[in-house]
Amino acid sequence: MTDATAEPTHRPSPREQKEMAEQDGPMLAADGTPLKRSLNRALRAQKLRALMLIAPLLIFILVTFVAPIADMLFRSVENQIVSETVPRTIVALDETWSDHDAVPGEAVFAAMAYDLKEAAERREHTRLGSRLNYETTGISSLFRRSGRGVDDVGEIYADQFIELDEAWEEPATWTALMADPEWIADAEGTEDEDIPRFRLADGIADILPETASAYAGFARVIIDQDGDNPLEEEPWNTIYLALYRDLSAGADVSAYDGPQARRLSAAAEAVPGFESEPVSVMFEDIDEDWLDPQVWGTIDAFSSRYTAGYYLAAIDMQLTPEGIEPQPEEQRIYLLLFKRTLFMSGVIMGMCVLLGYPVAFLLANLPLRTSNLLMILVLLPFWTSLLVRTSAWKVLLQQEGVINDTLVWIGLVADNDRLQLINNQLGTIIAMTHILLPFMILPLYSVMQTIPPSYVRAAKSLGANDWTAFWRVYFPQSVPGIGAGCILVFILSIGYYITPELVGGRTGTFISNRIAFHISESLNWGLAAALGAILLGAVLILYWAYDRIVGIDNVKLG
Amino acid sequence: MKLKTAMLLTTATVLAAPGSMAQEMADSMTLVSWGGAYQASQIAAYSDPYQEMNPDVEIVWDESSAEAVARLRAMDEAGNLTWDLVDVVAADAIRLCDEGLAMEVDHDEILAPAPDGTPASEDFGDLIVSDCFIPQIVYSTTFGYRTDVAEWNGAEPSSVCDVFDTETFPGQRSLERRPIGNLEWALICDGVAYEDVYDMLETEEGVDRAFAMLDTIKDQTIWWTAGADTPQLLADGEVVIGSTYNGRLFSLIEEQDQPVAMLWDWQMFDLDGWIIPTGLPEDRLNRVLDFVNFATDTQRLADQAAYISYGPARDSSAPLVGQHAELGIDMAPHMPTDPANSVNTFVFNYEWWADYRDDLDARFQAWLAQ
Known part of the structure; x- marks a missing residue:
C-alpha cells in the first residue's frame, strides 16, 4: 500500500542553515561550548548506545552469515596449494619451459624432485594430486605413486659422493657446509622440540644455489614435521642430486673458504667423472606419465595463487594449457542445471500463487472460527518435518502408490501403464509446491487482512460487478503480498536441496544437489564455492530486477 | 616422528600386558559409523564387550560416516577434532589418506596378530588398500x-x-x-x-x-x-x-x-573399515589404539558376522563365523x-x-x- 506522505512545510535547506550559522557566528550551548560540538557529543553517545544494543545481532550476523559467504567467495578463486607445494617447479617452468608441446628440461625435473620430496615428507603431495586431478585425469595417482618413488631420485649421486668420501654421509658434514655457525651452536644439544629455525650460512646460496635451497627445505621439514635435529639426520638423495647439479654446472667453489672447503673442491673435481643419469629418466622410472607434456601444462596453467578455473568449470568451460575451452559436450551439466533450477523455481512459484491465493483469500474473508480451522490446516504441514512430508509424497505418488492405485481401481489408468508421477520434474514440482505453499499463504494472508472490506463494498455500491470489484479494487491491494510470497518461495526453492534429491530422480534435481555433491563427496570445495557464488549472484540480479520492475517497497511481509 | 614413537610405545604396552592401563588413556571416545543394522552389529560385537572390560570408558556413537570425508576436512580446518575413530568405505579411506586427514598406521604394530601368530598385515592381506585403512568387513x-x-x-x-x-x-x-x-x-x-x-x-x-x-x-x-x-x-x-x-x-x-x-x-x-583421524591428542590416541586392537582381532570380526551378513576382513576369522544371533541360521552361506x-x-x-x-x-x- 502506498502511504501518501504529507508535503512538508518549508524547512530551511542545509545550505540555508549553514549560511545562517555563518552569519551569526557559532551558536553556543548553555555551558559555553559550541552547540554543534555538544550536540555531536550527545548524538555520538546515543549512536554508541544504539550500536551496543544491536551489537550481539551484528556480531552474530557477521560471524554466521557474512564471514561464511566471504570465505566461500574466497575459496572459489583460491588456488595457493599449487604454488605452496611445488614452488621451485613453478619458477623453473616459468623460466625455462617455452615449447609447451615438449617435455620440460632438466631444471624443471630437478626442481620437481626437491619439491616433491619435501611435499611427500609433509604428506601434501597427494592433496596436490587430488587438486590437479580435477583438471587432468590421472594426476592423482601419479602424485600418489611418485611420493614414494621420489625417494630414489638422486640415489645414483648419493652413492657416488659417499664412495668418493664417506664424510658426505655424515649429517655434520652437511650442516657445517650449509648452516649458519650460530644456528649450529644453538641447535647443538637442544631438545628435539625446541630446535631454532634453520638458517643458511652466509654466501652459500650464491655458490651452491640449488643445494642451499634443497638443504634448507630438508632442514625445515626435519625440524617442523618430524621434530628431529638436522644435525643428526642424513640428508635425502635429492640433496645429493642438487649438489651434483650445482657442481657440474660449474659452481665457483674456489672462492669458497668456509668449513668443508677442501672436501667441496675435491668433490667438484670428481664430479665430471661421475656416472650420470638425466633427472627426467629418474622420473620416467617412477611413472611414464611424467614425460607427458599435458601434466606439466596443467601444473603450469594452475600455478597462480588465484584462478578462474573453478568459475570456468561452473559454466561448463575449462582452463587448459592452450587456454579457455568449452568442456567436451558429454560433460556439460552445470548450465543445464542452472537453467533447470531457475525454470523449476519459477514454475513452483507460479503454482504457489495459483494455489495459495484462493486459500489466503478464504482465510482472510471467512468468519474467524472457520478461518482459524483453515489456518491450522495450513500450518500443520508447516510444523511437520520436511523429510516426513517428502516421504509421504513418495508413498502417494510412486507407481505402486496411493494415487496410481486409486486411478487403476477407478479404471482411468491401465494397470501395466501407471503414471510416472515421481522421480522426475513433476515429482519435484508437486512436493516442493506443497512444502513451500505456507510461505506464499502467510504473507498473502497478512496483507489481505489489512485490506478494508469497505473498499470492495464501495466499488460494488458504485455499480461494479463481483469480478470487477475484485480485479480492480481488491487484487491491486493484495499485490504486495504476492510480491513478498513470490520472493520468499523463489529464493527458498532456488537453493532447495533435500526434496529434489529424494523425489527428483534424473530430471528433477537442482544445482544445489551438485553443490552438495562437491562439498560432501568429490571434495571439490572450490567448484562448489564457485557454483554457490554464481547462484548467489543470480539471486541478487533477480532481486535487483524485481526491485526495478515491482519495487521492493511494494513488498509486505505482514 | 612423534606420532610413531607414541604408537610404538602404546603398542609395546598393549602387547606386553593386554588391557593394562600403563599409558594415559582418555576415558571417552567418539566412534563414527553408518547407523542402522550395521552400527548395531558393531556395538554388539565390538563396543559392548570392550565396555565390559573397561567399565569406565564412555563410548559415544555418531552416525555420520556418509559425510565423513567432508566433516573431517571441516574439522581439520576448524582445528577442532571431535571424532576419535571413523568407519569409512575403502575409497573414502584412500581419499582421507591422500588429504592427510587420516593417520598412516603400521598394521603389524597396532593390530593384533591372528591366533596362530600370523601378523595382521598377512591376515588382512590385500584388503589393506591404503596405509591409513584398517579393514573390518567385506561387503x-x-x-x-x-x-x-x-x-x-x-x-x-x-x-x-x-x-x-x-x-x-x-x-x-x-x-x-x-x-x-x-x-x-x-x-x-x-x-x-x-x-x-x-x-x-x-x-x-x-x-x-x-x-x-x-x-x-x-x-x-x-x-x-x-x-x-x-x-x-x-x-x-x-x-x-x-x-x-x-x-x-x-x-x-x-x-x-x-x-x-x-x-x-x-x-x-567393496571394503569397509576404520581410519584414525590425524592429530588426536596423545591420551585419546592411546584409547583409540587400545580399542582398535581389540575390535579388529580375529574373534571380534567373526562375532560381528552373527548380526549382519558381511564377511570378516581377516582370513583367520572366516572359520569362526557362526549362526545368526536371533534367527539361528548359518551365516556362512550368506557371506x-x-x-x-x-x-x-x-x-x-x-x-x-x-x-x-x-x-x-x-x-x-x-x-x-x-
Whole structure:
C-alpha cells in the first residue's frame, strides 16, 4: 500500500542553515561550548548506545552469515596449494619451459624432485594430486605413486659422493657446509622440540644455489614435521642430486673458504667423472606419465595463487594449457542445471500463487472460527518435518502408490501403464509446491487482512460487478503480498536441496544437489564455492530486477 | 616422528600386558559409523564387550560416516577434532589418506596378530588398500529381485546381464546414482572380459559403450543414493530388480521375509573399515589404539558376522563365523565371500577410480540429466 506522505512545510535547506550559522557566528550551548560540538557529543553517545544494543545481532550476523559467504567467495578463486607445494617447479617452468608441446628440461625435473620430496615428507603431495586431478585425469595417482618413488631420485649421486668420501654421509658434514655457525651452536644439544629455525650460512646460496635451497627445505621439514635435529639426520638423495647439479654446472667453489672447503673442491673435481643419469629418466622410472607434456601444462596453467578455473568449470568451460575451452559436450551439466533450477523455481512459484491465493483469500474473508480451522490446516504441514512430508509424497505418488492405485481401481489408468508421477520434474514440482505453499499463504494472508472490506463494498455500491470489484479494487491491494510470497518461495526453492534429491530422480534435481555433491563427496570445495557464488549472484540480479520492475517497497511481509 | 614413537610405545604396552592401563588413556571416545543394522552389529560385537572390560570408558556413537570425508576436512580446518575413530568405505579411506586427514598406521604394530601368530598385515592381506585403512568387513553391492513378477512368466534372473534384458525381465530397475559399479556391469554385459574392463574404460570408445549399454535401461531405472532405497522399492513392488548392499538384502529376505531373492553374479566387492583421524591428542590416541586392537582381532570380526551378513576382513576369522544371533541360521552361506556366492566377483580398482572419478562422474551426471 502506498502511504501518501504529507508535503512538508518549508524547512530551511542545509545550505540555508549553514549560511545562517555563518552569519551569526557559532551558536553556543548553555555551558559555553559550541552547540554543534555538544550536540555531536550527545548524538555520538546515543549512536554508541544504539550500536551496543544491536551489537550481539551484528556480531552474530557477521560471524554466521557474512564471514561464511566471504570465505566461500574466497575459496572459489583460491588456488595457493599449487604454488605452496611445488614452488621451485613453478619458477623453473616459468623460466625455462617455452615449447609447451615438449617435455620440460632438466631444471624443471630437478626442481620437481626437491619439491616433491619435501611435499611427500609433509604428506601434501597427494592433496596436490587430488587438486590437479580435477583438471587432468590421472594426476592423482601419479602424485600418489611418485611420493614414494621420489625417494630414489638422486640415489645414483648419493652413492657416488659417499664412495668418493664417506664424510658426505655424515649429517655434520652437511650442516657445517650449509648452516649458519650460530644456528649450529644453538641447535647443538637442544631438545628435539625446541630446535631454532634453520638458517643458511652466509654466501652459500650464491655458490651452491640449488643445494642451499634443497638443504634448507630438508632442514625445515626435519625440524617442523618430524621434530628431529638436522644435525643428526642424513640428508635425502635429492640433496645429493642438487649438489651434483650445482657442481657440474660449474659452481665457483674456489672462492669458497668456509668449513668443508677442501672436501667441496675435491668433490667438484670428481664430479665430471661421475656416472650420470638425466633427472627426467629418474622420473620416467617412477611413472611414464611424467614425460607427458599435458601434466606439466596443467601444473603450469594452475600455478597462480588465484584462478578462474573453478568459475570456468561452473559454466561448463575449462582452463587448459592452450587456454579457455568449452568442456567436451558429454560433460556439460552445470548450465543445464542452472537453467533447470531457475525454470523449476519459477514454475513452483507460479503454482504457489495459483494455489495459495484462493486459500489466503478464504482465510482472510471467512468468519474467524472457520478461518482459524483453515489456518491450522495450513500450518500443520508447516510444523511437520520436511523429510516426513517428502516421504509421504513418495508413498502417494510412486507407481505402486496411493494415487496410481486409486486411478487403476477407478479404471482411468491401465494397470501395466501407471503414471510416472515421481522421480522426475513433476515429482519435484508437486512436493516442493506443497512444502513451500505456507510461505506464499502467510504473507498473502497478512496483507489481505489489512485490506478494508469497505473498499470492495464501495466499488460494488458504485455499480461494479463481483469480478470487477475484485480485479480492480481488491487484487491491486493484495499485490504486495504476492510480491513478498513470490520472493520468499523463489529464493527458498532456488537453493532447495533435500526434496529434489529424494523425489527428483534424473530430471528433477537442482544445482544445489551438485553443490552438495562437491562439498560432501568429490571434495571439490572450490567448484562448489564457485557454483554457490554464481547462484548467489543470480539471486541478487533477480532481486535487483524485481526491485526495478515491482519495487521492493511494494513488498509486505505482514 | 612423534606420532610413531607414541604408537610404538602404546603398542609395546598393549602387547606386553593386554588391557593394562600403563599409558594415559582418555576415558571417552567418539566412534563414527553408518547407523542402522550395521552400527548395531558393531556395538554388539565390538563396543559392548570392550565396555565390559573397561567399565569406565564412555563410548559415544555418531552416525555420520556418509559425510565423513567432508566433516573431517571441516574439522581439520576448524582445528577442532571431535571424532576419535571413523568407519569409512575403502575409497573414502584412500581419499582421507591422500588429504592427510587420516593417520598412516603400521598394521603389524597396532593390530593384533591372528591366533596362530600370523601378523595382521598377512591376515588382512590385500584388503589393506591404503596405509591409513584398517579393514573390518567385506561387503558387496549386488542385485535383489522380486520372485513374484507375473510378467516374467516364471523366468528368474541368473546373471547380472539380465538387468539389461528388458524383454525377458520387464519392469523398473534401481541402480545407484553414481558411475562406480554401473559402468563396470554395463561393460561386462556388453561382452568385455573382466580383465579388460578398466583398460576399456580408459578409452573414449569404452566409456561410450558403457553408456550406450546403460541407455537401454535409462528410462526404466530409479537411481538411488541411500542404501535403504532399493530394499524399500523392492518391498513396495516399485522396482522388480535393483542393486544394493548384500547385508540390506539379507535383512529384507531373511529378517523381513519379503518375496525377494539374491543375485550374486558379478557382485561388486567393496571394503569397509576404520581410519584414525590425524592429530588426536596423545591420551585419546592411546584409547583409540587400545580399542582398535581389540575390535579388529580375529574373534571380534567373526562375532560381528552373527548380526549382519558381511564377511570378516581377516582370513583367520572366516572359520569362526557362526549362526545368526536371533534367527539361528548359518551365516556362512550368506557371506559375499562364500565360495558358492563368489563364482563371479568384481573387485573395485580403487586407484583407478581415484583418478577417473572426477571425469566419469561429471559425464555420468550429465548423461543422467539429459
